Amino acid sequence: MSTANTLEPNVASHVAMGSTRFPLQPSVLFELGSRGLCGASLPASDVPRLRREDVVPAELLADQPPPLPEIGELDVVRHYKRLSHRCFSVDENFYPLGSCTMKYNPRVNERVAGLEGFAHLHPYQDEGDVQGMLELLFRLRSDLAEIAGLPEVTLQPAAGAHGEMTALMVINAYHRSRGEHRTVVLAPDSAHGTNPASCTSCGATHVSVRSKEDGRVDMDDLRAKVDANTAALMITNPNTVGVFDEQIADIAKVIHAAGAQLYLDGANMNAILGITRPGDFGVDCMHFNTHKTFSTPHGGGGPGAGPVAVAEHLRPFLPVPQVIQRKDGTFGWCDDRPASIGKVRSFYGQIGVLVRAYTYIRSLGHDGLRDVAQKAVLASNYVAAKLKHRYSMPFPPPYAHEFIMVPRFDNSGVTEHDVAKRLIDHGIHPPTMSWPIHHCLMIEPTETESIHTLNHFVDAMLSIADEIEQNPDVVRTAPHTAPVKRLDEVGATRKPYVRWKPAD
Amino acid sequence: MNVPTDRKYSESHEWFTEGDGVVTLGITQFAADELTDVTYIELPTVGKKVTAGDAIGEVESVKATAEVTTAVGGEIIEVNATLADQPELVNDDAFVKGWMVKIHPDSSEPLTKLMDAGQYVAFVERAG
Numbered sequence: 001m002s003t004a005n006t007l008e009p010n011v012a013s014h015v016a017m018g019s020t021r022f023p024l025q026p027s028v029l030f031e032l033g034s035r036g037l038c039g040a041s042l043p044a045s046d047v048p049r050l051r052r053e054d055v056v057p058a059e060l061l062a063d064q065p066p067p068l069p070e071i072g073e074l075d076v077v078r079h080y081k082r083l084s085h086r087c088f089s090v091d092e093n094f095y096p097l098g099s100c101t102m103k104y105n106p107r108v109n110e111r112v113a114g115l116e117g118f119a120h121l122h123p124y125q126d127e128g129d130v131q132g133m134l135e136l137l138f139r140l141r142s143d144l145a146e147i148a149g150l151p152e153v154t155l156q157p158a159a160g161a162h163g164e165m166t167a168l169m170v171i172n173a174y175h176r177s178r179g180e181h182r183t184v185v186l187a188p189d190s191a192h193g194t195n196p197a198s199c200t201s202c203g204a205t206h207v208s209v210r211s212k213e214d215g216r217v218d219m220d221d222l223r224a225k226v227d228a229n230t231a232a233l234m235i236t237n238p239n240t241v242g243v244f245d246e247q248i249a250d251i252a253k254v255i256h257a258a259g260a261q262l263y264l265d266g267a268n269m270n271a272i273l274g275i276t277r278p279g280d281f282g283v284d285c286m287h288f289n290t291h292k293t294f295s296t297p298h299g300g301g302g303p304g305a306g307p308v309a310v311a312e313h314l315r316p317f318l319p320v321p322q323v324i325q326r327k328d329g330t331f332g333w334c335d336d337r338p339a340s341i342g343k344v345r346s347f348y349g350q351i352g353v354l355v356r357a358y359t360y361i362r363s364l365g366h367d368g369l370r371d372v373a374q375k376a377v378l379a380s381n382y383v384a385a386k387l388k389h390r391y392s393m394p395f396p397p398p399y400a401h402e403f404i405m406v407p408r409f410d411n412s413g414v415t416e417h418d419v420a421k422r423l424i425d426h427g428i429h430p431p432t433m434s435w436p437i438h439h440c441l442m443i444e445p446t447e448t449e450s451i452h453t454l455n456h457f458v459d460a461m462l463s464i465a466d467e468i469e470q471n472p473d474v475v476r477t478a479p480h481t482a483p484v485k486r487l488d489e490v491g492a493t494r495k496p497y498v499r500w501k502p503a504d
Numbered sequence: 505m506n507v508p509t510d511r512k513y514s515e516s517h518e519w520f521t522e523g524d525g526v527v528t529l530g531i532t533q534f535a536a537d538e539l540t541d542v543t544y545i546e547l548p549t550v551g552k553k554v555t556a557g558d559a560i561g562e563v564e565s566v567k568a569t570a571e572v573t574t575a576v577g578g579e580i581i582e583v584n585a586t587l588a589d590q591p592e593l594v595n596d597d598a599f600v601k602g603w604m605v606k607i608h609p610d611s612s613e614p615l616t617k618l619m620d621a622g623q624y625v626a627f628v629e630r631a632g
Contacts, residue, residue, distance in 0.1 A: 193569075417567070434567050438538060489566040493543040494591070 028500055029079060033071030040073070067502065086483055088429055089299075094453050095429040098402045098442025099192070099240060101270050101292035102299075102429070108363055109295060109356035118355050123347040127332045133351070134331035137323045140307075140358040147269075147361075147369070148286055148309035149279025154318045155307045155354055156345040160267065163287025163306030164198035164234070166319065169341045170285065170310060171232050171261045172202060173317040177339060182231035182260070188217050190241055190436045192265060195234045204231060215241040215395045217251060226258045236265040237281075238272070238400030240436045242380070252282025261285065261314075269293040270446070271377055271400035274370030278309075285310040294357035305353040319344045375447035376401040379454060383445055386458040390465040394437060402444035404437065407465070412472040416441055419464055421486070422478035426460035505625055506533050508599050512615050513624035516573050519599065520615055527576050527607045527615070531563060533598040534628050539565040542591040547583040547604055554580060554607065556614050561604060563594065575618055578609040 052061065071079075089095075095102035113119065117132050127134065137155060144153045157163040168185065175182045185199040189208045196206035210221040217235070226233075233255050238244040245251070255262045264278045264286035270293050278286050290305040291298035298304060310318060320340045321333035333348075364372065377400055384393065384403045391405040407419050416439050420430035432442040445454055467475050479485060507513075511521045517535035521528045536542065544564040554560050559571040560580070583605050587593060594602035619627060 490541040490543060493566055 027079075029071065029076070030067070030069045030500065030502065032075050032079060033069045035070055037070045037072050037075075039071065039076060093427050093429060094445075094449060094457055096431050096443045096445050096457065097429055098242075098404075098432040098444040099267065100298075100432065101267075101289070101401075101444060101446060103270070103292075103295050103446040104448040105295045105297050105356075106360065106363070109359045112359040113352050113355045119352070121351075127330075131331055133355075134323055134333075135325075136355060136358055137348070137351070138325055138331050140354055140361070141323060143358070143361050144288060144307050145309055147273065147277065148283075148288075149277025150283070150285070150309040151312050152315045152318060153307050153309045154322065154344075155305070156319045156343070156349045157287065157306040157308055158345050158350050159304035160265075160287055160289040160292075160306040161194040161198060162304075162344065163289075163308045164194055164263075164265065165201055166306075166341070166344050167263055167285045167287060167308050167310070168198055168202040168204065168232065169344075170308070170314050170317040171263065172204075173339065173341050174261070174314055175231060177317070180259070182229050184227075184229045185232050185234060186222070186225055186230060187234040188236075188239065190215065190239045191234060191236060192240065192267060195236075195265060198234075209233070211239075211241075215239060215243045216245045216247055219247060219250065219254070222251065222254055226254055226260065228258065230255070230258055230260040232261040232263045232284075234263045234265055236267055237278075238268045238402075240268075240442075241395050242399040242401075242403040242442070243395055244271070244400055248281045256282070267292060268400060268402075271373055271402075273373040274366060275373050279311065283311075285314055290353055290357040294360045296353045296356040296360075303350045303353055305350040305357065307349075307354075317341055321348070323348070372447050373401070376445075379445040379447060379449060380443070383443060383454055383458060387461055390462055394440065401446070402442060404440045404442050406437075406440050407468060409439070409468065412468050412475075414468045414472050414475050415439070418475045418478060419468075422464050422467070422475045423460060424479035425481045426456075426463075428457060428460055505628065506599070507621045507625050509621040511599075512575075512618035512620065513627075514573065514575050514618055515627065516571075518573060518575065520575060520618065522609075522612050522615060525608065526581065527578070527609045527612060528603050529560075529572070529574060529605050529607065530603040531570075531572060531594065531598060532624070535570070536595050536598040536602065539563060539570060540567045540595075541565055542594045545587045545591050545594065545604070547587070548580050550580055550583060552580045554578065572604060574605075574607065575614045576607055576609040576612060577614075578607045580605055581608045582606040 090102050090104055121130055121133055141153045141155060145151055154166065157166045183204055184207055185204045186207050186209050187195040188211055190211050199206040207225055209225055210218040212218045233251065235245070235248070235251065237248055252262050261284040262282055264283040266286050266288045269288060273293065285308060287306045287308045288294070290296045290307065296305065308318070316337060316339040318337065318340060319342060320335045320337050322337065323331065324334045325331050361369065380399050380401050380403055381397060384397060384399055384405070387405060391407055393403070393405055395404060407414070407416060409415065416433045419441065420433050423430050433440065435442070445457070464475060477486065511519045513519055513532065517532045519530050519532055542563055542565050546562040548554065548560045554574055554577055556575055556577040558574055560574050561572040563570050563572060584603050587602070587604065596602070
């Protein structure tokens with residue numbers, strides 16, 4: 001084992017993570033406080049007391065009151081403050097989590113979403129009272145259509161995978177309207193796991209299309225698998241190995257010749273914003289991940305938004321209601337779409353998230369969005385070029401906004417899992433790993449990181465490469481500076497401990 | 505690499521043995537090692553009819569989820585129920601105690617197209 005000095009990289013700004021200021025095992029609220037301690041003093045009640053037996057049926061009464069903790073305000077504040085110090089967020093540290101686009105969420109988004117006229121609305125309010133919000137949604141609809149190069153957009157889906165499902169339902173309705181029943185959905189073997197899951201949710205069978213060694217679709221395998229039963233091909237472009245598939249127009253031709261639809265998983269739109277448009281390269285429908293591409297907060301399961309853009313022939317099947325502008329210039333909801341698949345979300349979607357996406361799009365504008373894509377691609381290729389001598393690059397450059405690399409483990413016993421854990425000691429969030437190819441790390445720096453941060457990451461990765469050769473134990477036992485060390489992930493999955501119980 | 509010579513191997517890392525008109529299927533030790541500690545295994549129900557090339561089950565570890573694909577079609581006649589409580593058997597002993605399903609095959613002809621132990625070892629080494 002090494003000395004403390006080599007265990008802790010020189011990252012003074014990040015030592016707070018492992019600081020002894022905080023007890024190593026934080027208590028749960030129920031273990032804090034003591035009987036009679038109270039956060040607020042209330043005046044004596046002037047409401048006549050009733051016996052609970054007189055107002056609540058006997059079978060609904062508990063034997064004893066719930067064991068709620070009795071805690072003073074200060075202890076509650078400290079409890080949550082301590083927990084908050086253990087959070088890891090892009091506001092504090094670099095977060096190169098490939099495929100997830102953990103870009104900075106500009107503060108102006110929050111400011112706009114917090115405006116009273118947006119934040120304090122109720123979905124049952126009259127249209128006349130919420131014209132500002134309706135106009136924003138209508139404009140967002142138009143902006144997303146422009147970015148997609150497709151004529152119409154629904155804002156209803158509440159997440160990317162929900163957008164996939166909505167789009168597959170729309171495609172299904174389209175085929176049925178032509179008297180066809182197509183049951184197979186193709187996706188390249190590099191697809192996100194949500195693609196086959198969405199197929200299955202929609203009752204379709206998923207068939208995988210092989211990729212070539214350079215990460216692009218194997219056109220021969222695609223041609224062999226497309227037939228009159230193919231409903232759609234779901235493709236991510238640039239794909240999950242970080243390369244743009246220039247065959248996309250030919251892929252569209254093969255798909256369309258069979259009467260099938262081309263669906264784009266918009267997860268990687270960050271690389272092509274304002275540079276190319278899915279509608280222009282043959283896509284019939286797509287979803288956006290507003291939380292990735294348009295900087296709405298994510299992590300921890302939401303809330304998200306997954307607007308879906310479609311070509312003209314799919315328009316009749318989109319969900320209702322749709323936000324529209326009427327002839328008199330006012331905005332409102334329209335249900336008049338007889339062939340619609342119906343509603344896919346209560347009310348009108350994740351409106352608060354959509355306000356943030358609109359703010360992002362409008363604050364950057366046309367040129368700004370293209371700049372986002374160019375800088376994201378530049379950052380990714382810069383980092384890849386700096387690391388290619390010490391890490392294996394399974395796919396040739398140029399890369400899109402993210403790339404894949406494989407550490408050179410040799411016989412060190414180190415795994416990609418260990419490398420990811422070691423990055424925590426450098427104050428860097430572990431990247432996506434082990435997918436879509438074995439033992440890889442997927443790095444997505446995003447456009448919002450300075451050259452200083454990118455270099456810090458490069459230095460960290462180079463020092464870990466040295467450690468794999470010279471001191472593999474320090475990598476295999478990382479992290480050394482985090483509040484908790486290696487977790488028993490296997491035990492947690494095989495025998496999950498999902499509910500706190502009192503000690504006695 | 506521990507690869508028994510009494511069976512056939514697929515490119516998706518399943519092994520198949522055949523005897524008395526029954527085909528037994530599991531995943532290879534290499535696949536189990538790559539997945540790391542297995543935490544959950546989903547297997548088909550007994551009596552289910554399957555087609556060659558079907559995904560008949562799923563293996564989950566803390567690292568990844570992988571489908572189990574059958575190279576033969578037929579009827580599932582038995583599944584290894586022990587794996588529900590002891591998925592770690594797949595890591596500890598992929599080729600014996602970690603067996604997954606027994607199939608009454610429509611035809612065992614597809615097995616002739618699979619790799620033998622030597623070819624499988626070469627395949628794994630080539631794939632790197």
